[in-house]
Each structure stands twice: as C-alpha cells, then as structure tokens.
Amino acid sequence: MADEVILLDYWPSAFGMRTRIALEEKNIKFEHREQDLFNKSQILLEMNPVHKKIPVLIHNGKPVCESLIQVEYIDETWPGGNSLLPSDPYQRAQAKFWGDFIDKKVSGPTWVLWGGKGEEQEAGKKEFIEVLKTLETELGDKAYFGGETFGYVDIALIGFYCWFDAYEKFANFSIEAECPKVIAWAKRCLKRESVAKSLPDPDKITKYVPELKKRLGME
C-alpha cells in the first residue's frame, strides 16, 4: 500500500516550508491541506491538540508535529533520496544545534520587522542582523551550512528568506548590505527544485502583510 502523506500547512509559514522542502528532497508525494489559522479546522485540533499549530505531517493517519522534528522524521522514514542530516553523531549534533538556534533566535524578532514600529522595530532590526551575522560566521565560505551538500540547517533557515522583502520594506533597511553571504547562500538554495517549488514569491508575502496585520488586530 502506498504511503498516505498529508501536510496541514499555511502558505506563508517558514516552518511549513521546511517540511515541504524535506518531502520534495525525498520525492514524496503529499497532499497539501491549507489551514485557516484564524478558524482552526477539526483535523488540526485533533492532530495537534497540544500546540494547535501548523505544520502537521500526517503519515498514514499518524501525526508528527514541530517542523524540525518532521524534517528528521522524513529523513529517517525515507532514507533513500538525499540525506538531510549527516550520519556522524558529532556532525548531527552540530546541525541540530544550528536548527535549534534558528528556532530560538531567527523567528522571534521577525514579527517586529513587519509589524512593529519606532524603537521596538529599531531594536528588532539590530537583533535580527546580529543573529544573521552569527549564522554568516557559521556558514563561512561553505556552499551550504553542512558543507558541500544542502541539508537540515539550510532547510531550517531558507523559508525565512522569502520574508526578507517584507522585512526590508516594512522596516526600511537592506539585509544584503549587512549580510551579503547569507543572501548569496539563499540564492544558491533557490536553485534547487525542492526549494523553488516550496517557497512562495516574496512579493506575494509582502502584499499579504497588511491583510495579516489586520487579521491579527495590529493595525
């Protein structure tokens, strides 16, 4: 029997993009079920009763929650195709360290870039650039975070790239001027079919931000 793979997702989610990319890297066919986060569906509440968040990966009826856990699950469940995590325990631990760093540090200060104002937004810009510079140092002169091969840490970060246009326009700054290596890395990632297929057009996100702010009661 063929695997049934369903992804409960929300198109602008940088977390959902991780899981989409991982599935594409493994050539796994999946059904994308777009969710309305302002009116949560019965299936989302049933499949992720603890956090009630997307993305949820449903594999043969069983849910896996949290995007980086999903990426690892996909890598372990479908070991054929491209390996997403290194096999060496030390290299795996380093990849997980940077995935965790991105979870803790990148996503936090970003809402303030498109949704904040004044001093709070200025502080957010400074924090965001510092975090990207830390990642740039880790990237160094490598093609991808893991070296020559696209993998877990790249997947953890790349989804945020299609929000950069919105960050820059709403917070009035240039990310490329501050972190050119991160931009060069992102462009390299976008040449992969898995990434190009999974990331929405940055312009679509920028145009969506005013609607999102309205729905969140931020305007």
Added chain:
Amino acid sequence: MADEVILLDYWPSAFGMRTRIALEEKNIKFEHREQDLFNKSQILLEMNPVHKKIPVLIHNGKPVCESLIQVEYIDETWPGGNSLLPSDPYQRAQAKFWGDFIDKKVSGPTWVLWGGKGEEQEAGKKEFIEVLKTLETELGDKAYFGGETFGYVDIALIGFYCWFDAYEKFANFSIEAECPKVIAWAKRCLKRESVAKSLPDPDKITKYVPELKKRLGME
C-alpha cells in the same frame, strides 16, 4: 585511547542533570567541572560562544551544546548500554515532541514559582499545573513516558522534580495534590541509580533559593 569527557555544569541546573543522567545510563566516566554563571570561565565562553550557557559536553576536546542534543549525542555515540531513544522513527519523533514540549513549557513558568510574587506567581502556578497535567495525560498508566523503559522524555523532565520542594514552599501549593501521577513517576525514576546519583537533594535547592535570588538581584 580512552575518551575524555568533560561536563561544564552548574549543580542546580535541571538541564545539566539531563546530561549527567544520560552519561550515567551509558556508564561513561566524566569530569564534572562546576561553573560560576555569575563569573563565566574562559572555557565556557570558548566552548559555547553562541549561548554562553551550561551544560556543555566536551568529548575529546569538541563541544556539544544544548542538553537534549547532548542526550541524543550520547545515545548515538555510545550505542551500548541502555538505549535512551526508541529506534522506530515515529516513536523517536514522539519522544522528541515531548522533550521539546518540556523545553518550551516547563522551564519557562518555573522561576516565577520561587522568585515571583502576587498575581504573577498565581498565574505561574496555574500555568505550571496545566503543563504538568498535559504531561500526566501523556504519561497515562505507563511506568515511564516511553512505556516500560526509562528514556529520553523521562530524562528531559526528571531534573525539575528536585526543584518541586522549592516551588511548593515559595509559591505555597501542593503539586502532589494536583498531579499525583507525576509524583509517582518521579519517585519511580529516583529508584534508578543514574537519576539518584545525578539529582541534588531538594532541600539543598530550597536552601539555595534565597542566595540565588540575591545573586540575581531579585530581592
């Protein structure tokens, strides 16, 4: 050549306890180097330059940071001894989900139990009990979170247990009255040598709290 394993740690840290327990479960000899977090050592700053936090596991000179990543690294590096994570990818993903839940939800509201006051402390108590009840539901009638065998999720949570006495005394409530199954589970875990050896006496923590508050400028 024998492995050189050093743990940069801080005795009351529920995160450090995770790594101590995992090393004990694998019968790995290690050097415990107590750190002064109010006057960080050169080795801590060098080995964890990003977060500058304990615990840091240094294996043959190379650092691994973040306690749950360390537990997994230990399990993969020394596959002999007790397995800490299940081998089945779905079960592994579930264990990681709960480890992540404990990281995100348990440790956050606890400082307010021993260090907060008034309404803030009341809200913290309510939140803490809710989180423990969610864990109690997940535990169900199993001996350990993974079933019959002590493992990753138990290791993620058990260190907080030796703080329960301080939470109860400073916030004036009974955790056992609200969550008897969690307490029974904790007592079961404490019968394991790895846990008994790695957790400090709760009374020592309760007595340390006033000093900690002073050092943190909370009094």
